[in-house]
Amino acid sequence: MIDWNYVVIGLSLFLLFFLIRKEVRRSNRARLGWRLIATILAVISFACLALPITYNHTEAVGVTKEAVLLTDGFSRDSVNKFISQNNAVPVLTTNKNLSDAAKFNAVFVPDISLLSRTYSDITTFHVFGYGMSKDELQHIKKGSVIFHPTKLSAGISSISWNQKMKTGEKLFIQGRVENSTSGKLKIVLKSFNATLDSVALANGNNQRFELTTIPKHGGRAVYSIVFLSGKDTIEKELVPVQIEQGAALKVLMLAATPDFENRFLKDRLGEKGYKVVARTTISKNKFRKDYLNTSPLPVDRITTSLLNNFDIAIADAAALQALSKTEQATLQGQVALGRMGLIVKVDSGMQSSSFYGRRFPLVAQAGNQDQNIQLKLSDTSSKLPALAIENPIFIRSVYGTQPVVMDKQNRVFANSTLMGAGKIILTTITNTFSWALSGYQNEYDQYWSELLNKAAPKKTASEVWGISPAFPAINQPAQLQVETSNAGVPHGQIGEASVFLKAHSDLPFRWEGTYYPTSVGWRTGVQMDGVRFYWYAYNKQDWTKVRAAETLEATRQFVTENGNTVKASEKVLQTTKAEFPKIVFFMLFLLFAGYLWVENKF
Structure with a gap:
């Protein structure tokens, strides 16, 4: 098909040739030059009426194109006010069930990752409500958010x-x-x-x-x-x-003399299922031996083969001092290798030259009088019942130690330190049986559980599984994570469903996969070794204030770190093509054609 523009130009040239030929052949040669000029301009003006004559138009325009993004908790009044001041601004949301979003004709975007791609021309998102999570903000262009947060309710x-x-x-x-x-x-x-x-x-x-x-x-x-x-x-x-x-710990107890403290502790550990071997010195080289939940073992001498049967040793300072240097070195070596922990009970003085003594300098209470001491566990600040202690001794904290039990003046009565790969705990509290006799059995158990759990060697798991976020909700993505040193690609399983895991980009020992829980309650995962682990799937309405506080903080931090790089007042020069008005060519045609008509008449 022949282009219309070429048709117009061809006809105009033919008309121009005809008119010029006519003017040249006229007998009246007066004002021939002006007649030729007027003829040419008249034909050109006439042709321009049919041709699309355009020109480049440059103007300063604003570079911002804004949109409203509604999130949970947005204020209707705030959104109404903003929209009234910014006509025709589009309203978007990624939450299909967001209350009141329909009243603003909000367009639903099914996935936050589609936001920047679907609305690539939007330079600024005005986010109303509690904002977005850290994972969601990863899909938002930096510098493109202006946050209008909603205050948390009670x-x-x-x-x-x-x-x-x-x-x-x-x-x-x-x-x-x-x-x-x-x-x-x-x-x-x-x-x-x-x-x-x-x-x-x-x-x-x-x-x-x-x-x-x-x-x-x-x-x-x-x-x-x-x-x-x-x-x-x-x-x-x-x-x-x-x-x-948990697996029952295997405990070796060494006592220099029979006393109530060791007797109560031995019996209570046995009741709770611990495997206990207790050796109490009766006279020189003569011992009483008790075996609870375990078979008899030769304990007359402390050897490596004997200590390999235990997780923890609980000993009086006097009992340790009575050991030969070889036996002390054997015990110290087992602790340093991380094969067992050691709990030392001190009721008066101890030799500072012992392998643990320099780490725990003791300070005797001035006055040497009995006191009721209000104790607490340092990790949880849980208060223990007041305990009458005769001539209390506390431990001065030094570099490399961590308090386990303190009083309300923060004086340390049980302290811990690392020795190689193992841990040693020293306590100056030697009458905890008083709690049990006074009816504080739970507190007694809590105290000794704290010391035993801290001293016990930690076994390294070959695989550690976890779920994020902290409150995984039904029909929302939950990240299944595993950290393992095993070779090969791990397999994820929740219930009967398989979860594909991919390697973390920065941590080669971590693998991650996405799972969508469909019902509220406990979910069962299966490790690669067949061991089950459990996690809880919440309803979307659970812990809403905590979720809101987290997204508020994440969005505020995102805006603080990245700001908003596009200001409303910024302008750029934009060049566009505009069509020249036809009326101008029409008036020019009338002018030149009129001249030719008048010149011909007069």
């Missing part, structure tokens, strides 16, 4: 607890509350409608709280935390925990 804004523990260990919960209400505030920890612990809160924002309990059951359970204002329930959340039995 509720628990942060929470943490030890989700896995051994039997007898304490569940320790720490958190923070955002509060805008008045009245008597209380946080309650419950199990099957029984109150396990509670704490009253003062009015005001950012109140910290702590809750503790010692689970009396094994296996898995789901506790609950209730936030109360008077009799009104502000929030109720789930706290799933796992209590593992």
Whole structure:
């Protein structure tokens, strides 16, 4: 097909040739030059009426193209105000079920990763609400976010607890509350409608709280935390925990003389399933030997073959001093190799020349009088019952040691240090049996569980599995992670479903895969060695305030680090093509054609 422009140009040239020929052949040769010029311009003007004559137009325009992105918790009033000041701004959301989003005709974007690709022309996203998670923000272009955060309503804004523990260990919960209400505030920890612990809160924002309990059951359970204002329930959340039995430790006890402390400890460890061998000196080279939950062993001499049967040795300082240098060196070597831990009990003085003495300088209490000491475990700040201690001795903290038990003046009564790959704990508390006699059996168990768990050698697992985020929700992606030194590609399994794992880009021993839980409750994973592990899938409505606080902080940090690189006032020069107005060519045609008509008449 012949282009229209060529047709117009061809006809115009033919017309121009005809008119010029006519003017040249006229008998009246007056003003011939002007007539030829007018003829040429008239034909050109006439041709331009049919041709698309364009020109380049340059103007300063704003470089920003903005959009509103609605997230959980957005304020309707804030969005309305912004839209009224910015006409025709598009409204987007990645949450299909977001309340009130339909009132703004929000366009649903099914995946955050599609946002930048589908709306690549958007330079600035005005994010309203609680913002986005760290994973979601990875798909957002840096410098493209202006955040309009929503203030958190009253509720628990942060929470943490030890989700896995051994039997007898304490569940320790720490958190923070955002509060805008008045009245008597209380946080309650419950199990099957029984109150396990509670704490009253003062009015005001950012109140910290702590809750503790010692689970009396094994296996898995789901506790609950209730936030109360008077009799009104502000929030109720789930706290799933796992209590593992754990392998029974093998304990060697060495006592210089018979006493109540060793007798009570030996019997209690035996009741709890520990394998205990106790050697008590009766006279020189004569020992009483007790065996609980284990077969008899020759314990007259401390040898490497004997110590290989134990995880921990509990000994009086006097019993250690009575060992030969060879026996002391053998015990020290086992600890340094990480094959066992050592707990030393000191009731008076000890030789500073011993292999552990220099690490634990002792300080006797001035006055040498009996005192009721209020003790606490340093890791959890859990208070223990007051204990009457005769002539109390505390341990001066030095570099390389870590307190285990202190009093309210932060004086150390049990301290720990590393020796090679193993750990040594020294305690100056030698009458803990008084707690058991006074009815504080749980506290007695807690104290010794703390010391034994800290001293016991840690066994390195060949594979460690985990789930992120902290509160995986149903129908939301959860990251299954494993760290392993085993060769080959690990296989992930949740229930009957297989999970494909891929290697981490920076950590060669870590593998990750995505899994979507479909129901609330405990999920069962299977390790490569066949051992099962468990994790809890939450409802989307669980821990909403904590999730909101995390996304608020993540989005604020993203904006702080990256800013917004495009300002509303910025302009750029933009060149566009514009068509020349036809009326101009029409007026020019009339002008030149009129001249030719008038010139011909007169």
